[in-house]
Amino acid sequence: MKNFDYQQIDDIIHSRIRLAVMAVLAGAEEVEFTYLRDKVGATDGNLSVHLKKLEEAKYIEVKKSFLNRKPITHYKLTTTGRKAFEAYIDSLEKLIK
């Protein structure tokens, strides 16, 4: 392991739940909140907090709509988020090398 700078690790992604959210969104185009919750295995409240953090960092985009008067929220990875996710993977790979 040479020249690894721990400060390169993105703190926003560096959490199990947020990392799982980013990974799900990186593999899909758009994902609904409940699907994300089931996939990540978090509670509604906990997931909301993590999603808010990713949204504030402009890593994810939120789309709200209604179905039979019930609100539905879909999430999508932004270009910034995708780049950050790729950079995060790169830094992990560097660490292994």
Added chain:
Amino acid sequence: MDQTFAQEELAFIRKVMADSRTVIYDDGKPGIVWGLIVALGMFATYIDATTDLHFNAAWLWIGLSVLGWAYIYYYKAKKIKKYRMRTFAGKLIGAIWGACGMCIGLTIVMTYVAPEISGEWMIHPLALTTICSILVGMAYYISGIVYGKAWVRNISYGWWIGAIAMLFWPSIHVLLIYAGMLIAFQVIPGIIMYRESRNAPASAEVV
């Protein structure tokens, strides 16, 4: 953060991404509806051509096509409203079948428009069923690979064998053969997919 942690983290990312990418859902309904509509049209055209019961087959086909596309529009609109996840695989499947439908539509139009322009048949109407079978077979082959279901991919062999058989037996009876193929290789697989989708509610609403 050490190397072991980084390796675990990467393995976790790969697994989650792979799971999300391969999620695809098809309830088979569009296949069943289009299969029944075209099979009905083929059967009616066969009756028109071989018996004294004459009617305007062109108008029947226009009516059936409008009915089929209206259903697809309704189905898509309903699905888009309640989707839980939109995947690249889902988009790919939609693109494959959309392109297949467009190719079939253009071939049919060209078959009947060409004689009006050049005065000659560029494509013989009886060859239409063969061309359609080849195209539908191709769509099933790619779909099967995207779904990761060998039995869906193998349906394409049925379509292609049927296409060869019709090519070697060019008669009005190809209309009946094609109607039978639609039931065997489209409607029945559609019913199987529909049953599978009912048993897998967790993967539902993925487009």
